[in-house]
Amino acid sequence: xxxxxxxxxxxxxxxxxxxxxxxxxxAYAIPANQKDKDALVFQPFWIxxxxxxxxxxxxxxxxxxxxxxxxxxxxxxxxKRTMLGGxxxxxxxxxxxxxxxxxxxxxxxxxxILIIAITTILVFVGALMRCIAMFEDKTYATQNNxxxxxxxxxxxxxxxxxxxxxxxxxxxDLRFYRPDSFKRAGVIAPQDTVSDEVIDDKExxxxxxxSSEDV
Numbered sequence: 073x074x075x076x077x078x079x080x081x082x083x084x085x086x087x088x089x090x091x092x093x094x095x096x097x098x099a100y101a102i103p104a105n106q107k108d109k110d111a112l113v114f115q116p117f118w119i120x121x122x123x124x125x126x127x128x129x130x131x132x133x134x135x136x137x138x139x140x141x142x143x144x145x146x147x148x149x150x151x152k153r154t155m156l157g158g159x160x161x162x163x164x165x166x167x168x169x170x171x172x173x174x175x176x177x178x179x180x181x182x183x184x185i186l187i188i189a190i191t192t193i194l195v196f197v198g199a200l201m202r203c204i205a206m207f208e209d210k211t212y213a214t215q216n217n218x219x220x221x222x223x224x225x226x227x228x229x230x231x232x233x234x235x236x237x238x239x240x241x242x243x244x245d246l247r248f249y250r251p252d253s254f255k256r257a258g259v260i261a262p263q264d265t266v267s268d269e270v271i272d273d274k275e276x277x278x279x280x281x282x283s284s285e286d287v
Contacts, residue, residue, distance in 0.1 A: 075206070082203040089196045092188045114140055114151040116251050117169035122183070122243045133251065153251045187242040191235040198227040 118132040140151070205218055217223060 079203075079206050082199070082206045086196065086199040086203045089192060089199045092192050096185055096188055108152075112144060112147060112149040112151045114153050114251055115156050115169065116246075116249050117156070119156055119246050119249065122246050124241050124243060126243070126246075128246070137251070153253065155248050155250055181247070183242070184244075184247045187238055187244065187247075191238055194231040194235045198231055201227055 116133070116136075118136045119128060120126065144151070201218055201223070208216075208218075210216065210219060
């Protein structure tokens with residue numbers, strides 16, 4: 073019974089490892105329609121680079137959220153949050169992002185697709201070999217190459233290590249970053265401020281009351 077459960081899960085894991093490629097194919101097979109292009113799109117336009125040594129300026133996301141919220145304060149549409157468009161020039165300026173037109177909907181992510189393709193193949197090979205091993209009724213004496221430790225070290229060790237390195241160097245945290253949701257009314261709502269004159273006036277009244285009590 074337990075082995076049958078593992079067989080089923082190994083098949084699901086193998087199929088799951090192909091989801092990334094399926095999504096990429098679907099992005100090209102189902103391009104953005106006019107309804108999508110007419111929607112209010114919010115992308116992380118503050119990301120300037122995908123280089124390994126690049127780090128987003130602290131607070132840039134909140135600052136750009138405030139700019140975007142103020143720009144569309146009277147717009148009733150709910151912003152659709154997506155990753156950065158493939159043909160979009162990486163800038164931190166809101167006006168340039170809004171003027172980019174259909175570039176926001178481009179699927180031209182060549183480097184990102186390459187990273188997905190390579191890492192998917194590496195993970196898929198390991199998942200497939202694990203799945204095959206589960207369906208083979210072998211013992212230690214009759215095992216074939218797929219069951220040998222060196223294969224395990226390469227497929228489940230080296231391949232996954234390479235995949236993780238590609239994720240780090242390729243900065244998938246920026247390439248596939250989808251902005252957090254935010255309430256436009258809450259972002260642009262002005263905070264109540266008290267002027268120095270009002271504070272000084274309150275302090276003077278407090279001192280005069282204290283003096284009266286002492287007398």
